[in-house]
């Protein structure tokens with residue numbers, strides 16, 4: 001029995017209760033997840049101090065550290081038969097990046113000082129996905145450990161929403177003959193007037209999520225263009241990293257009580273504000289070091305995660321769902337977006353407003369899609385049709 005064994009059993013029981021992917025227990029999620037890490041390592045092409053992986057370039061040694069940490073996290077979790085190993089590996093990779101960034105905040109780097117407090121806290125954090133449909137991630141204290149549970153439906157719904165956003169971005173050809181994605185809102189909106197398929201994609205993703213438990217549009221395929229695939233990969237990674245980072249702050253500083261480098265929050269709402277601000281900093285800092293993404297690119301994903309949450313909240317409210325009850329421990333979602341933008345202006349932004357506009361482009365695109373999709377979706381949401389059983393609330 002180690003410190004996280006009770007947490008692992010708790011996670012598995014919850015996974016079995018909502019098992020859709022592997023109702024009887026499928027391939028061992030542990031083996032599947034580790035095999036995916038091996039695959040990522042195998043396809044990397046080394047080039048001096050760099051390594052090229054699936055169209056992205058990382059530092060060879062920082063990428064190796066991330067692969068090793070991903071394996072350590074998967075081994076710590078010991079994923080069971082109801083875990084989707086592929087989805088778990090995606091989350092574990094984002095978690096590994098965050099854990100490496102968090103370890104740099106540890107006050108005692110001297111190994112003679114014994115176990116460092118953040119390292120110690122991280123050894124007690126596990127994560128997993130469940131088939132329980134929720135629109136937020138949850139961190140639960142189980143025995144001495146903390147479990148971060150992510151609804152796999154939420155993960156898919158967020159990915160599909162981001163895909164609808166990227167598909168709405170007009171693909172242009174520059175003077176140099178190279179393709180690029182336009183960031184002009186009026187060009188994007190005019191494109192949707194001609195071809196509303198990204199709107200339909202968003203509407204179907206939410207509708208199918210609520211009523212069938214599977215957040216997929218009728219036709220789902222990766223974007224055909226390289227520019228769009230790349231943009232979607234960046235946005236999705238940063239979105240998932242932000243969601244996890246917020247929960248890691250709760251797990252490490254609120255639940256495991258690692259010393260925080262700054263003032264301790266005095267109330268539940270202050271803990272939420274701290275979780276958002278530290279999460280945004282972790283996403284921004286880790287993306288520079290481990291992914292070589294610019295801060296406005298990585299925060300674009302963080303902001304999109306907050307905005308998708310807000311839209312799902314609105315849809316759930318229209319449907320009269322109990323999950324939509326306003327929270328008295330969370331700041332209003334609008335304030336959450338403003339806080340992240342302010343943080344960026346303070347820490348990164350120098351002059352001009354182009355990079356701030358770039359950072360908000362995904363969120364503004366989603367607003368445009370939602371403005372068009374909410375009307376047809378409303379007819380479903382106000383009907384008597386019940387949500388899928390995996391939207392259980394207890």
Ligand SMILES: [Zn+2]
Nearest residue numbers: 246250272275
């Ligand atoms: Zn929170």
